[in-house]
């Protein structure tokens with residue numbers, strides 16, 4: 001059987017999944033977690049060596065399960081990589097990692113964002129890279145290292161993004177794939193090459209950046225050493241792959257105008273496919289990002305909620321302790337138990353509002369220092385209200401993203417839902433109700449790993465284009481219609497939610 005292997009290097013862990021070329025069905029999968037470190041409030045780091053070990057373990061386990069079902073490792077036609085965006089991995093002249101990766105969620109580089117904006121000029125920056133300087137992006141993180149760890153920066157010869165580091169370990173090739181490179185704030189997103197203007201203004205040596213490679217073509221192949229470690233055939237092609245959100249879009253068939261994606265992972269996003277690199281010009285600074293898609297000559301507009309699934313995970317780990325304990329004995333998913341409790345509370349959580357700004361916020365506030373919280377607590381609220389209000393608060397933040405995307409004049413015919421949070425029927429329903437739109441779920445249960453595998457299929461010639469790959473393999477399996485009877489309750493709660501950030505900004509937006 002001809003197969004494709006997709007790897008998704010997420011924030012929580014890495015997934016490897018094996019798919020049939022013919023119809024995209026899942027043959028086997030494996031998932032390994034790794035730690036996330038917060039050495040200071042607002043900082044977020046991971047160890048590339050943890051990613052690498054987990055990736056090898058996931059590939060081995062996935063291929064073992066595949067072999068037991070008749071899918072031999074030697075028949076893997078190609079491997080595709082997807083990963084969390086924006087993280088900075090620095091390598092020295094021997095390609096050794098110099099420090100832990102500063103990941104997308106890290107908020108330490110606000111001063112560097114202001115410096116970039118001043119040096120390049122706010123409007124020039126939009127002209128050159130189509131996006132403002134935000135703490136989430138890579139360039140400010142790189143400059144933070146230059147400003148604060150000069151001895152490490154002096155040794156740095158190459159900057160890679162998380163999944164591109166895994167590419168290097170799998171193939172020996174140093175490259176940055178285009179949809180991920182778009183999130184560095186150094187890529188000319190309109191033309192798909194490094195912005196020499198921005199590099200010069202920031203006094204960055206262009207040799208730090210590896211070549212930009214396409215998403216749907218081979219970028220290298222599995223080395224003999226990795227073949228020995230995993231059972232893959234040496235020489236198996238490794239496609240460029242894509243940023244996790246771009247691969248999530250491909251895996252869900254969001255590869256043409258009119259389609260949008262809502263993803264509830266650690267972060268939450270709303271993205272819409274676009275055939276041009278259009279930028280949000282309705283405010284002083286673009287509040288949604290313009291990035292290259294993993295589809296050639298296409299882009300997407302994307303709004304980001306920094307703490308979507310993160311908020312629910314925080315609640316599970318700090319308030320859902322009984323459910324966590326029960327999980328150890330019964331294996332029952334604590335998220336499901338907590339969501340069950342929330343079902344008994346009416347829409348709007350009886351006036352309790354949660355602000356999900358646990359690691360700052362991007363869309364719409366672009367505020368690295370924003371902090372979260374509950375507002376409106378009364379003695380009649382109980383734990384169930386806490387849970388429901390978290391799910392609703394994340395949905396309100398996604399509505400902020402969706403509203404700005406709608407303002408861009410893109411015709412949106414269908415919104416597809418994906419990510420760990422979208423597995424929950426209650427959370428999906430709340431998001432559909434709050435956005436006032438039907439949410440469609442596809443068979444892409446493996447999310448970005450599926451998209452990455454489809455890109456490998458295009459690279460290896462199994463499919464002629466990304467669109468053809470999606471047409472052959474992606475199907476709609478479920479629809480969640482908005483409950484119009486609940487619209488007034490949610491609209492009322494959203495009005496309060498929207499008023500809270502500006503009112504509380506002087507108190508909740510303070511350097512950490």
Ligand SMILES: Nc1ncnc2c1ncn2[C@@H]1O[C@H](COP(=O)(O)OP(=O)(O)O)[C@@H](O)[C@H]1O
Pocket residue numbers: 010011012013264265266267308309310311312313333335336339419420421422423424427
């Ligand atoms: N059964 C579930 N019900 C509701 N939310 C869930 C469930 N399982 C996972 N999640 C949410 O999904 C998040 C992880 O999503 P995932 O797409 O795996 O994230 P990432 O790509 O960031 O690692 C968790 O933080 C949690 O909030």
Ligand SMILES: O=C(CO)[C@@H](O)[C@H](O)COP(=O)(O)O
Pocket residue numbers: 010011012083084085086104105136183244245265266267268269304
């Ligand atoms: O920073 C962004 C997008 O700009 C995040 O979406 C990261 O790409 C991480 O994604 P998840 O791990 O939450 O899926």
